[in-house]
Amino acid sequence: MSIAHGGARVFRDRWGVPHLRAVDPRALAVAQGRVTAYDRAWQLEVERHRSLGSTASFLGADAVGWDRFARQARLDDTARRCHAALDPATAEWVRDYVDGVNAGLAAGAARAPEFAAVGLSPGRWEPWTPLAVWLTHHILFAGFPNKFWREHVARQLGDAATTLFAADHPATAGSNGWLLAGDRTATGAALLAGDPHRIIEAPGVYQQIRLACPEYDVIGLAVPGVPGVAHFGHTGEVAWSITNAMADYQDLYVERLRRRGGVVQAYGPDGWETAAAHTETVEVAGGDRVEVEVVETPRGPVIAGGPDEESAISLRYPPRVLAQLGFAALPALLRARTVADVDAAVDLWVEPVNVLQAADTQGGLLHRVAGAVPVRHPANRLRVVPAWAADHAWQGWYAPMPRADVDGCAVMANARGLATPLGVEFAPPYRADRIRELIDGGRDWTAEEMAGVHTDTHLAAAGPLLARLAGLSGLGPAAAALRDRLLRWDRRMAAESTDAAGYALVRAALVRRLAAHPALATLADPPSYPEVFQPWLALTPRVALALAALLESTLLPGVDPDALLRAAVEEVAAAGVGLPAWGELHRLTPWRALPDPDAGPGPRLAGDHDCVLSTSSVPGLTHASVRGPAARYVWDLADRARSRWVVPHGASGVPGDPHHHDQTPAWLAGDLLPVTTDWDQLTEV
DSSP, rough: OOBBBBBBEEOOTOOOOOOEEESHHHHHHHHHHHHHHHHHHHHHHHHHHHHHHHHOOOOOOOGGGHHHHHHHTHHHHHHHHHHHSHHHHHOOOOOOOOHHHHHHHHHHHHHHHHHHHTTOOOOOOTTTTTHHHHHHHTTTTTTTTTTHHHHHHHHHGGGTTTTTTTTTHHHHSSEEEEEGGGBBBBSOOOEEEEEEEEBBBBOOOOOEEEEEEEEEEEEEOOTTOOOOOOOOESSSSSSEEEEOOBBBOEEEEEEEEEEETTTEEEETTTEEEOEEEEEEEEEOOOOOOOOEEEESSOOOOOEOOOOOOOEEEEEEEEHHHSSOOOOOOOHHHHTTTTTHHHHHHHHHOOOSOEEEEEETTTTTTTEEEEEEOOOOOOOHSSSSSETTTTGGOOOOBSOOOOOOOSSEEEEEEESTTTTGBBBSBBOTTTHHHHHHHHHTTTOOOOOOOGGHHTTTTTTTGHHHHHHHHTOOOOOHHHHHHHHHHHHHHBBOTTTTOOOHHHHHHHHHHHHHHTTTTTGGGGGOOOOOOOGHHHHHHHHHHHHTHHHHHHHHHHSSSSSHHHHHHHHHHHHHHHHHSSHHHHHHHOOOOOOOOSTTOOOOOOOOOOOTTTSSOOEEEEETTEEEEEEESOOOOEEEESSGGGGGEOOSSOOOOTTTTTTTTTHHHHHHHHEEEEEOOOOGSSSSS
């Protein structure tokens, strides 16, 4: 079937990646929407329903928690506000994309068996739906639920323990990214490389695409449902990429609410004031409807509790306050020719807050933070703060955003550094330090050689536990043999390594024992916050993420780290069976909106949370991995045709399509696929 339309032509490379060519940017936006609907109709409709809070209408009761949050947080309404504030040219461009989606949805849905499986018909996209999809992807990106956890810890263990579990170890999305200046490459031109770490979804969260018209010709990784190429792109003359800055820019306020004469009131710095309130209904497939009261105070939407409960908590976030997401940056990035153009474009950025790197063919380099971070009381970053205290109000916006010169090489891996003034919890330095070590160990780098950095499995984070293990005494013969074996291990989390599995099994046993210790018992049952926040409130994952710091802490009376570790080693040694390969335990488990009950074990993986090859599990709960590199890329500024990329699945979201998961073998092997730029090597469809 031809999906070309209205002054646009559609080509595909051997991997099914769409290359679009149109007479002007607006026709190109229509074509992007149309081809995305054809390739990813089910994914698009799931994301639209997620933004509306209506997924339970076809996914059932398990989706009610998200739908309740989406409605209470006012995601769709915020997107409407942001769309209404767009400049006319950007609004028209977004509308063109939406027109393309609506034109292609019927054909795309006819190819996707999931629609029939749940009895869903494709709906209609509104002009603001791409903004709602973007906000839905990123509303939890900055990790504001961490404040629920810190509040719980402080109440149970005291204020001194507020950041006990931080340990520079975030539970939010992260990424690797690095920029090599021309003096570090074989060609004398810059290289940009990296991989965003997200929950691995099927279909994938990133869409390889090319957008070409007389005004520009851009390759990159788009987000299905959003026009343009926001985060990772190459125009031929300039390229850019991002990682999560780990900034804190969303606040939680404890609210006092009451009803008076049918009106909800909130107690603020100036006393009682009217809050907006109405009721919405969540339809539930196979279940009863759920009524949701939506309340918004002058601080923001109420996302926990309500007027009839002892307290409530509201969320204040920049797009709701500013009526801006930063979408004007998207068409500006497509037109960029220099790092100065990229710099000016991302000045418009709001959500999320990212560290950005860019390089151009003239030798220009850029390393900066982009986004909107409010200026406010330091306590706002850590805890839930009182709505009635005036000193917790926002006082403006952090400016200018941090930036740094690039001297040969710049690395961004969510660790402390450029964005330190803007955040609270960052990733530990292991990934960033290892990337620098690898880069400094080579010279005259090429795009092809970047795969060796992407897939490095050395786990420096094992050091503290192995150091404690080295001094451990009183072990039985089998446990002592296991200890000695782990001390000889090369610290690589290779899929075939049985030593890596032994380390992971000991770590998991230690996590379980520490989580069960009486010193942490009061944290096992957190307050009854809405279920969407439960992943941030579960004790065992928190212990796993902060394990090294907890073992060194003086705030946990009665905890004997050596005794716990000794018991963990004995437990693994007593199993009496040979150690499996790490990949037998560590398997990819992609998230699917509609789970496949017949799916067998996922493919074997190498890597671990703190490896450069970051494939995260939850030690103590599961060795399976749901988070990892959602794409890998290398942008070559000497010759765009030498750039490389790969995604976990494929270009198509349609089961049975030849390009549904044809990139999986390359992704698993750590290979990077060529970016095709020669139109004569493409097939028109």
